[in-house]
Amino acid sequence: MTDFTPFPQLEIPETIAAGPGPGNTDARVLARYAGAGLADHMHADVLRGMVECKQMLRAVMGTQNTYTFGVAGTGWSGLDMMFSAVQPGDKVVMFVNGTFSGIDGLTVRMKAATAEELAANPLDPQAASVVIVDVPHGQSVTGELVEAALAEHTPKWAAMAHWETGSGRVNDIEGFSAACEKHGALGLVDAVSSLGVGDFRIDDYPGVHGWASCPQKGICCLPLTYAPVSFTDTYIDALKATGTRTFCHHPILEARHWGVIDGQDVEKGTYHRTHSAYAVSAFHEALRICLQQTIAQRASDYSFHEAALREAVQAMGCEVTSNMPSLVVLNLPDALAGREMELVQHCRAQNFGIWPTLSEPVQVRIGILNLLSEAAIADIVRRFAAALCELGGEVDQAQVDAVLQRHYGRAMAAE
Ligand SMILES: *Cc1c(COP(=O)(O)O)cnc(C)c1O
Numbered sequence: 001m002t003d004f005t006p007f008p009q010l011e012i013p014e015t016i017a018a019g020p021g022p023g024n025t026d027a028r029v030l031a032r033y034a035g036a037g038l039a040d041h042m043h044a045d046v047l048r049g050m051v052e053c054k055q056m057l058r059a060v061m062g063t064q065n066t067y068t069f070g071v072a073g074t075g076w077s078g079l080d081m082m083f084s085a086v087q088p089g090d091k092v093v094m095f096v097n098g099t100f101s102g103i104d105g106l107t108v109r110m111k112a113a114t115a116e117e118l119a120a121n122p123l124d125p126q127a128a129s130v131v132i133v134d135v136p137h138g139q140s141v142t143g144e145l146v147e148a149a150l151a152e153h154t155p156k157w158a159a160m161a162h163w164e165t166g167s168g169r170v171n172d173i174e175g176f177s178a179a180c181e182k183h184g185a186l187g188l189v190d191a192v193s194s195l196g197v198g199d200f201r202i203d204d205y206p207g208v209h210g211w212a213s214c215p216q217k218g219i220c221c222l223p224l225t226y227a228p229v230s231f232t233d234t235y236i237d238a239l240k241a242t243g244t245r246t247f248c249h250h251p252i253l254e255a256r257h258w259g260v261i262d263g264q265d266v267e268k269g270t271y272h273r274t275h276s277a278y279a280v281s282a283f284h285e286a287l288r289i290c291l292q293q294t295i296a297q298r299a300s301d302y303s304f305h306e307a308a309l310r311e312a313v314q315a316m317g318c319e320v321t322s323n324m325p326s327l328v329v330l331n332l333p334d335a336l337a338g339r340e341m342e343l344v345q346h347c348r349a350q351n352f353g354i355w356p357t358l359s360e361p362v363q364v365r366i367g368i369l370n371l372l373s374e375a376a377i378a379d380i381v382r383r384f385a386a387a388l389c390e391l392g393g394e395v396d397q398a399q400v401d402a403v404l405q406r407h408y409g410r411a412m413a414a415e
Pocket residue numbers: 021074075076077100101161163164165166190191192193214215216
């Protein structure tokens with residue numbers, strides 16, 4: 001096979017990423033990615049960049065946890081590291097209300113399964129020590145539900161998604177944290193879709209000891225970079241007591257390269273695995289953007305623009321069932337019910353990247369990650385209305401226009 005002719009250069013068109021994620025990467029981030037001058041992961045400026053990222057990340061996450069850094073890869077990489085402390089036979093209560101917390105539940109069952117349980121069903125183990133509490137699609141995990149389940153089972157670990165992106169639901173993090181504290185459970189939270197979008201400080205939730213997020217959503221740093229994670233000393237002590245069977249996703253070992261050794265910040269990191277100077281530069285810039293804009297301002301911008309998009313699709317006859325500020329999850333008007341996949345494919349064929357739900361029931365998801373302007377929202381609204389019409393639906397354009405006018409007119413008047 002020495003004469004294999006290479007394919008033509010890969011061309012990927014411009015699209016609007018108007019889904020639940022990935023978000024649209026900022027041009028400043030891409031420029032830093034392409035602008036990094038060398039590839040050596042032990043160069044002094046790369047190590048300095050990693051230490052600066054670690055410090056900026058603490059500010060973005062609102063934490064003093066020393067063990068706060070990035071895991072190379074995607075959201076699941078960070079989650080895999082966070083769940084690495086869960087050992088076979090550990091008692092875990094996991095709250096599931098959509099696709100992503102469902103996969104978190106699978107991860108937990110894989111980690112908590114005994115060798116026999118894993119061998120019996122390697123891809124979907126039924127671990128006797130794990131309780132999965134299912135919450136119907138479209139509903140949030142409430143503090144009362146967490147309280148009742150933890151009171152009944154008193155597990156070592158409790159886990160849920162902060163914001164469940166599959167159904168577009170915000171879960172009760174305050175109630176979750178309080179119940180974990182009360183019942184002595186160590187809380188683990190999938191914050192993949194909330195970090196960089198919502199205004200929260202993880203140190204305000206003392207029942208939660210492990211947090212994992214992703215590069216591609218609220219941090220707007222897809223060019224495969226780092227999944228933010230943060231662990232309390234209590235989590236690290238629990239991990240020290242049991243150990244974990246991973247080198248690469250070992251929280252204590254990975255932290256070394258970010259300049260955290262034996263629980264202390266040190267001036268520069270030591271080798272754990274090869275890091276990309278390009279990824280470090282991009283991540284560094286993304287964190288700078290978050291802090292320059294401020295988490296509070298971003299959160300208020302997301303809520304403001306989500307409200308405009310929500311009202312506009314409601315004016316088209318859609319029913320919105322989500323309550324997440326970066327995402328609208330909706331049912332189509334009755335006349336188009338059942339044609340959700342067709343509509344999504346129709347939009348995607350025009351490089352308008354909206355998404356269906358990935359688990360039942362089939363709904364449409366439209367996201368606004370890094371699309372925080374009147375022009376971007378108006379463009380999404382126009383494209384979505386056109387797609388509904390192209391499928392034979394009817395849109396009262398005057399009413400939709402009135403929503404945007406009222407929303408943005410009022411904003412402009414207020415400025
Ligand atoms: C997107 C998402 C994930 C997965 O993140 P990847 O970057 O695709 O690995 C996990 N959990 C939640 C809540 C998500 O929204």
